[in-house]
Amino acid sequence: MGDRNGRRISELVKKSGNNQCADCGYDNPEWASFNIGVFVCTTCATWHRSLGTHVSKVKSLKLDRWDDEQVEGMELIGNVKAKEKYEAHRPACYRVPRHGDPQVLLEQWIRAKYEREEFIHVDKQTYVRNHIEGILMKKTSNDNKYYPRKFEIADSVLKYYGHNSKEPKASIPIANVNVCLAPIKMKHDTGMQLTYLSDGSTRHIYVYHESGETIIHWYNAIRNIKLNLLMVAYPSVSAEEVIPYLTNDFAAEGWLSKTGPREGDAYRKRWFTLDDRKLMYHDSPLDAYPKGEIFLGHKDNNYSVKEGVPRGHKEQDFPFSLYTPTRNFVLSAPTSEDRIRWVAAVEAVLERPLRPQDNQMAVNLVRKRPGKFSLDIFSIG
Template sequence: MGDRNSRRICELVKQSGNSDCADCGFQNPEWSSFNIGVFLCTTCATWHRRLGTHVSKVKSLKLDKWDDEQVEQMEAVGNLQAKQHYEQHIPACYRIPHAGDPPVLLEQWIRAKYERQEFIQVDKQTYIRNSLEGTLMKKAKDENKYFPRKFVISDNSLKYYSKENSKEPKTTIQLSELNVCLAPAKMNQDNGMQLSYMCDGSTRHIYVYHESGEIIIQWYMAIRSIKLNWLMVAYPSVAAEELVPYLTNDFVIEGWLSKTGPNERDAYRKRWFILDDRKLMYHEGPLDSYPRGEIFLGYKDDNYSIKEGVPRGCKDHDFSFSLITPERTYVMSAPTSDERSRWMNAISTVMERSLRPQDNQSKLALSVNKKSARNSRHSWFSFPSL
């Protein structure tokens, strides 16, 4: 009996829809939630266990024994039918996670589907409202300490207040200028989130977290929701699905590199680099409020290129490479050969793309900043001409 049921399960997981994890899409799942009737990867199975057996009962496809009733439940449901039930009303603004995305995003997606059933009962989707208010822990600008601050989303802007009873906000950020990404590893906070926007001609980073993963994802999705609503008004003829890629952008790559100054004899200094679309920023540390420099990455046919090694006369360094722009050649080095390849491939991929209309605006913003015209305000996160 056991062997027969094991064979039945092994055949089921090969069927269309079941061969990918029901929650993150990872191929060849090895687990299941037999009461829900879905096939899961190892990572998602771990989150299902944390839901408790009253919500999800997890079982290994190969290591555990299966009885007739459990196999019949898997046969009766399966991934496709379960998705139709638990994912009935996913709002366009909601970011559906994939394998490798930040753990808090994946955890809250699973909890939203099965525990809170947010996509069955639409009234539980609090993030699709036009306003949100609450307290987040915000990192101080010049020290690694976090303090509770009141944040408010209203009128297409995000505001935060230095004190709970303050009448005037410390900062007001237009959501059209704001990018937000989850940054748990860098912040060493499971529910960490990074807000980036242009402030007086330079990028400004704000780092926040909340003890509750549900609440930080609520803020993340609320920002996406309001930005989508704004875009749908601005571009009424464009489908919501086409606007979704412009709501938030994860950084292409970030990490430690060393770079020289503008002179050939300048020493290498360790910097934290972030590649954000066509903008390459470098900072003294991962959680700096402002970058020390920002480099626009143009199209390869406009005298932008990257190659291994350093220019003649420049001090060489392990795993070095040169980024050539019309204004200057930037000399950098990575900690390993693999890291150098990773950075060079990421930068090269950007420069292979032709410029879009909004890219020219980004280039203008950086040009203005380099001329120290700090009174100008241009958005790196401008929306495209659709």
């Protein structure tokens, strides 16, 4: 009996739809929730188990025994039908996580689907609103302390307030905001970074909240406003086409060393962040402002990246060089793997065609803050 059911379940998981995790798309699921009727990967199975058996009953496809009724249930439902039910009214702005994305995204996606049933009951989608306010823990710009601060989204503008203050400390048009989850850098599971242009240079804000649900609520609320703005700005474009541009995860981030522009200049350690076409460097990972920003144009406009240093420059560790029309940057990665990762990430950007909003970013970056800021810019418009 057990063997026969074991064979049935291992045939069932090969079927199209079942052969990728119902929650993150990862190949070859090894677990299933037999009351929900979905096949899931090992990571998602862990989050299912954390929901409790009143929500999700999880079994291993290979290690557990399956009885007739459970196998029949899986045959009847499966990943395709379960998605039709549990994602029936998923709003377009909601970020669907993929394998390897930050755990808070994956956890809240699974809780939203099966525990809170947010995509069955539209009234539970509190992030699809035009006015939102609440308290987030915000890092001060000059030290590593976090304080509760009121944040508000109204009329497509994000505001935050100082302690006991009626006037906002900043009013930031959501169109200019990028938001990404930064749990590792911030050493907080729900750490989130907001990045925006202010007076021609980039500003970073770091927030977290004890509740993962709250952080993902803000994350998707910002995506929702950005989606609405883009749909108004580009009425002929479908929601599906603009979804990939709502928020950018950083393509690469980490410590590199950088020399000055002259031969013989010493290497200095900097925290580098590659955000879309903008390569920023900072003194430390949680700085409020980058020390410098480099716009990455297209390779046809004399941008390139290569391993090694230009003739006459000092070598250190695993060097590579970024060539731009106005200046060359000599950088050095701490390991060979890091160098491969950075060169590939920068190359991918240089090969990507420029979009209209990239021209706008290049123009905005020209207005620099004197003294504190070095900038490389090439006119592309």
